[in-house]
Amino acid sequence: MSRADHWLLPDGMDEVLPPRARQIENLRRKLLDLFHSWGYELVLPPKVEFLESLLTGAGHDLELQTFKVTDQLSGRMMGVSADVTPQVARMDAHSMQFDGVARFCYSAEIVRTQPDNLLGSRSPIQIGAELFGDGGADSDLEILSLMTDSLLLAGAENLCLDLGHVGIYRALIVEAGLPDETEAALFDILQHKRLAELQPLLAPWQEQQPVQMLLRLSGLNGGPEVLASAREQLQGAPAAVTDALQELQELVEALQQQYPQVNLYLDLSELRGYHYHTGLVFAAYVPGLGQALAKGGRYDDIGRVFGRARPATGFSTDLKMLASLQGNLQARTPVAAPAAILRDTKGRALVTQLREAGERVVFIPRNSCSSAVDGGKSIQQLADGSWQLMAADKI
Numbered sequence: 469m470s471r472a473d474h475w476l477l478p479d480g481m482d483e484v485l486p487p488r489a490r491q492i493e494n495l496r497r498k499l500l501d502l503f504h505s506w507g508y509e510l511v512l513p514p515k516v517e518f519l520e521s522l523l524t525g526a527g528h529d530l531e532l533q534t535f536k537v538t539d540q541l542s543g544r545m546m547g548v549s550a551d552v553t554p555q556v557a558r559m560d561a562h563s564m565q566f567d568g569v570a571r572f573c574y575s576a577e578i579v580r581t582q583p584d585n586l587l588g589s590r591s592p593i594q595i596g597a598e599l600f601g602d603g604g605a606d607s608d609l610e611i612l613s614l615m616t617d618s619l620l621l622a623g624a625e626n627l628c629l630d631l632g633h634v635g636i637y638r639a640l641i642v643e644a645g646l647p648d649e650t651e652a653a654l655f656d657i658l659q660h661k662r663l664a665e666l667q668p669l670l671a672p673w674q675e676q677q678p679v680q681m682l683l684r685l686s687g688l689n690g691g692p693e694v695l696a697s698a699r700e701q702l703q704g705a706p707a708a709v710t711d712a713l714q715e716l717q718e719l720v721e722a723l724q725q726q727y728p729q730v731n732l733y734l735d736l737s738e739l740r741g742y743h744y745h746t747g748l749v750f751a752a753y754v755p756g757l758g759q760a761l762a763k764g765g766r767y768d769d770i771g772r773v774f775g776r777a778r779p780a781t782g783f784s785t786d787l788k789m790l791a792s793l794q795g796n797l798q799a800r801t802p803v804a805a806p807a808a809i810l811r812d813t814k815g816r817a818l819v820t821q822l823r824e825a826g827e828r829v830v831f832i833p834r835n836s837c838s839s840a841v842d843g844g845k846s847i848q849q850l851a852d853g854s855w856q857l858m859a860a861d862k863i
């Protein structure tokens with residue numbers, strides 16, 4: 469074993485050092501306070517669960533992303549959480565059993581077998597909010613607004629929201645009645661945007677109207693004007709498609725009014741995420757980041773397997789990535805105090821008073837070579853035994 473083997477961390481499993489760790493923690497507190505002020509209740513999901521409860525209803529992608537271990541106690545397979553959203557859905561459906569609208573938020577370290585994309589981490593801190601019990605556009609707008617406020621609070625600039633609607637694709641797929649393998653291949657192609665493969669795959673069915681519409685979907689992306697061309701190009705589609713386009717139109721208008729500084733982009737072939745999304749899907753981007761800053765969408769009925777099908781919508785983001793958008797934290801330079809001050813009642817009182825006023829006071833051990841923190845103030849003991857706070861230039 470070489471020396472490096474002792475300190476090498478697995479790819480994408482990163483440790484966070486000062487001052488970044490503090491910055492992340494500050495942001496976590498701010499965001500959880502924001503969620504609280506919107507009425508979202510904090511939940512703490514377990515890090516590890518039995519695979520069945522972790523993955524039920526969540527789809528194949530999430531299963532691939534999940535680290536698996538055997539439980540020594542029960543002999544059953546457990547998975548380490550790779551996405552908190554289905555865990556919160558289980559809490560809503562099974563543990564809380566609350567009727568009416570329920571709002572939950574969380575911040576939890578998760579791990580993934582593979583990063584989401586080339587630049588992604590395998591150990592993000594997922595922070596987010598989920599709303600259960602309402603299937604309407606009002607709740608989608610609430611979640612989109614909360615996400616946007618969160619990102620703006622974190623300092624995101626030149627934000628772009630990318631909106632899609634899985635309901636359009638799903639309705640056309642039902643109508644088209646393609647064989648299962650073709651349907652799976654189509655989902656994969658659209659999800660990974662390998663659009664050149666689309667035409668050859670669907671060629672045998674291209675006379676059918678729903679298949680023609682599926683082919684047109686990949687071209688329906690761009691600014692909000694895309695919705696008008698979609699209405700034209702998808703004329704005669706099932707009602708679910710028209711409803712989805714109408715919801716998108718309403719959301720676009722509401723967002724334009726609320727956030728004139730945010731760019732909106734529509735992509736009607738967007739099939740984000742882990743297969744559990746059923747309606748509106750969205751992601752937020754900032755220039756230069758190369759990956760989505762936050763993601764979310766509607767995922768109705770995921771709780772059915774836990775005994776209660778409920779409408780659901782939510783978003784999540786990676787706290788580490790979000791904090792990396794901020795400049796370096798300017799930490800307050802600590803005040804240096806001789807460690808002997810801890811043995812003196814008046815001295816201790818002074819330290820407490822300073823800390824309560826927001827100062828950071830560090831003790832300098834007797835034999836330490838440094839007597840002050842660079843550029844900071846210090847506490848010194850005068851000849852009469854009293855303690856005094858000295859400005860940096862007096863040291």
Ligand SMILES: N[C@@H](Cc1c[nH]c[nH+]1)C(=O)O
Nearest residue numbers: 553763764765782783784
């Ligand atoms: N958990 C989803 C995003 C989401 C939250 N709520 C609904 N969708 C993801 O990581 O892609």
